[in-house]
Amino acid sequence: xxxxxxxxxxxxxxxxxxxxxxxxxxxxxxxxxxxxxxxxxxxxxxxxxxxxxxxxxxxxxxxxxxxxxxxxxxxxxxxxxxxxxxxxxxxxxxxxxxxxxxxxxxxxxxx
Amino acid sequence: xxxxxxxxxxxxxxxxxxxxxxxxxxxxxxxxxxxxxxxxxxxxxxxxxxxxxxxxxxxxxxxxxxxxxxxxxxxxxxxxxxxxxxxxxxxxxxxxxxxxxxxxxxxxxxxxx
Numbered sequence: 001x002x003x004x005x006x007x008x009x010x011x012x013x014x015x016x017x018x019x020x021x022x023x024x025x026x027x028x029x030x031x032x033x034x035x036x037x038x039x040x041x042x043x044x045x046x047x048x049x050x051x052x053x054x055x056x057x058x059x060x061x062x063x064x065x066x067x068x069x070x071x072x073x074x075x076x077x078x079x080x081x082x083x084x085x086x087x088x089x090x091x092x093x094x095x096x097x098x099x100x101x102x103x104x105x106x107x108x109x110x111x
Numbered sequence: 112x113x114x115x116x117x118x119x120x121x122x123x124x125x126x127x128x129x130x131x132x133x134x135x136x137x138x139x140x141x142x143x144x145x146x147x148x149x150x151x152x153x154x155x156x157x158x159x160x161x162x163x164x165x166x167x168x169x170x171x172x173x174x175x176x177x178x179x180x181x182x183x184x185x186x187x188x189x190x191x192x193x194x195x196x197x198x199x200x201x202x203x204x205x206x207x208x209x210x211x212x213x214x215x216x217x218x219x220x221x222x223x224x
Contacts, residue, residue, distance in 0.1 A: 030210070031210040031214070033209070033211065035214070040216070041181050041216065042199065042215055042217050043154075043199065043214040043216050044214075045211060045212075045213060045214075048209065048210070048211045050209060050210055056209065058211065059213075085148035090153060090154070092154075092212075094210065094212070097141055097142060097203065099144055099156035099159050100154075100156065100157070100201070100212055101143070102146075102153035102154040102155070103153055104152065104153045105151075105152070105153055110163070
């Protein structure tokens with residue numbers, strides 16, 4: 001199916017564990033993004049990628065790692081999860097100067 | 112800090128009324144975009160307005176852009192209960208070639224039947 005998909009949709013993990021959130025898009029968009037959404041903060045950019053093997057930090061990158069070995073995939077890893085990383089995470093993709101398409105989100109709870 | 116700031120943070124109107132949301136931003140842009148988010152769902156793109164455009168329409172949506180004031184507004188005419196959602200503006204800054212979109216905190220719209 002065409003589109004952008006995130007997995008898992010829901011995740012509960014313990015403090016200190018490593019967690020990877022997956023994002024896959026089928027359009028071959030150049031740009032991909034990870035945002036987190038928290039009440040009162042809107043969407044904040046964590047990391048973004050302009051192409052395969054090109055990634056850069058956004059507004060709130062601490063505690064997160066990304067990679068992009070293939071154009072269609074952009075996984076986000078929390079190396080050692082903390083309670084402050086409890087949030088809803090959205091992946092998005094776009095081409096330059098066009099609209100972005102968002103995944104359905106991953107609701108992550110760190111206990 | 113976030114590029115866009117939206118006003119008001121919350122808006123409650125009756126069905127049939129118009130809803131206006133405003134967005135202010137800080138740096139020069141290539142384009143400005145508006146998105147809608149229904150509760151618990153992903154964001155859906157509504158409209159994109161380029162920096163050389165002043166007004167754009169899409170159905171019941173009207174977007175204006177004033178680059179001299181670094182502001183934009185989204186007008187929803189003849190609102191419906193189904194328009195109840197959060198609305199976000201996002202800016203595509205021209206100062207960098209990163210392609211990133213920076214979002215405002217959003218306006219929560221409630222349309223009462």
